[in-house]
Amino acid sequence: MPLAGDAFDSFTQLGLLRDLSGFAPKILDLLPIGLQIDNLEHHTLYVNRSFTALFGYGLKDIEYNDLWFEVVYPDPVYRAKVRAIWEERVLTAAEFDTSSDGYERTVRCKDGSDKVVEFHIRRVGDYFVYLYIDVSSRHALAGELQRLAxxxxxxxxxxxxxxxxxxxxxxxxxxxxxxxxxxxxxxxxxxxxxxxxxxxxxxxxxxxxxxxxxxxxxxxxxxxxxxxxxxxxxxxxxxxxxxxxxxxxxxxxxxxxxxxxxxxxxxxxxxxxxxxxxxxxxxxxxxxxxxxxxxxxxxxxxxxxxxxx
CATH class of the missing domain: 3.30.70.270 (Reverse transcriptase/Diguanylate cyclase domain)
Structure with missing residues (x-):
């Protein structure tokens, strides 16, 4: 997807990951999509404002990966399915240092609502970068068209x-x-x-x-x-x-x-x-x-x- 690819390229070309405490966060906060940066041990180091606006969670809420999965995927069957896909995409990204194809999943937000997001992952050096694109309105429209039909x-x-x-x-x-x-x-x-x-x-x-x-x-x-x-x-x-x-x-x-x-x-x-x-x-x-x-x-x-x- 062009939007995800452009965003990933910007991290590499501008070297934004070298400075998570200075100018970089101000730039990343301007992105209209949710962004999360983890280290190779999957500890979350940074989320931008769009991430928090999308899900309601801040950095402290998702610092530990296991807790994050339990909170946003309360159904254990669905959680296991999503986690298996995530682990596969992480492995691919780690081996080839490239982005995985986007896939959709339903996330439980902090206010109790559910949103459908398109998820991308890419390894950039010593970091994993995640992008989240809200596609809930597209799904709602498709559902309404199906109902009307x-x-x-x-x-x-x-x-x-x-x-x-x-x-x-x-x-x-x-x-x-x-x-x-x-x-x-x-x-x-x-x-x-x-x-x-x-x-x-x-x-x-x-x-x-x-x-x-x-x-x-x-x-x-x-x-x-x-x-x-x-x-x-x-x-x-x-x-x-x-x-x-x-x-x-x-x-x-x-x-x-x-x-x-x-x-x-x-x-x-x-x-x-x-x-x-x-x-x-x-x-x-x-x-x-x-x-x-x-x-x-x-x-x-x-x-x-x-x-x-």
Missing amino acids: HTDELTGLANSRCFFEIGSALMRGDRLPLSLLTFDIDHFKAVNDGHGHAAGDQVLVAVAACCRRILAEGQTLARLGGEEFGILLPGYDKRQAQAIAERLRRAVAEEPIPLAVEPLHITISIGGACDRQQSGGLDALLLRADRALYAAKRAGRDQVCFAES
Whole structure:
């Protein structure tokens, strides 16, 4: 990375490491990245202001390497992993007197927060020089983009893309039975036509919230599009899935939606199908559930109908 390389070169060319008590610290404090200098025995001799601003720790906090690892990596499993990588990079830097490739790790700061930093190490003469670059915002942005790509904006549920990704993963390899429910809101067009699209959005949000309260962790509820929703029930056979579907149907029917003029009573129709590893995949399972949903509609709506096993 150019930033790390330029910083390392400056130590060598300007001889800053020869004077850690005079002019050099004033220069090093101007760097916009965290910097730490250790001797060959891994005792920390110096940290710059950006290091302290980044992590909250000063020189006295990290003087001893073992204590530093325990403080900033409180999870022992993660600590062991990071330490193994560090020891490998230190060995490489010591043998070749060069910088190692940057790698990322999550550090516990003094205020209890976690930050993701990119870490570089280089041996310069009788010293190890460490550079820390904060990449937390980049990770946060990537996480937010990932969330948006998998979330329905109106209801906050998983979207169709997320539903198919999770469902396809659940269909792979040796696994438990998987039941799939699909449902939509009865006479939803009439809601939009009679009360307006804002009221229609309110109905979608209310139905999503009602169903989410009933479902357990690990059961995926998604808005597939328009007024259609899908549910993945891993480990549920047909009988268990039918019981869940009935609970959902009753809960929606019994919970009027408080619109501006008057409460609106709505119902949902639900179709379901169960797979025991003999189907052609998620698309085939969804098709069976959709056909069962249409059967529930034909039977008069506000119904639960399941495909034959």
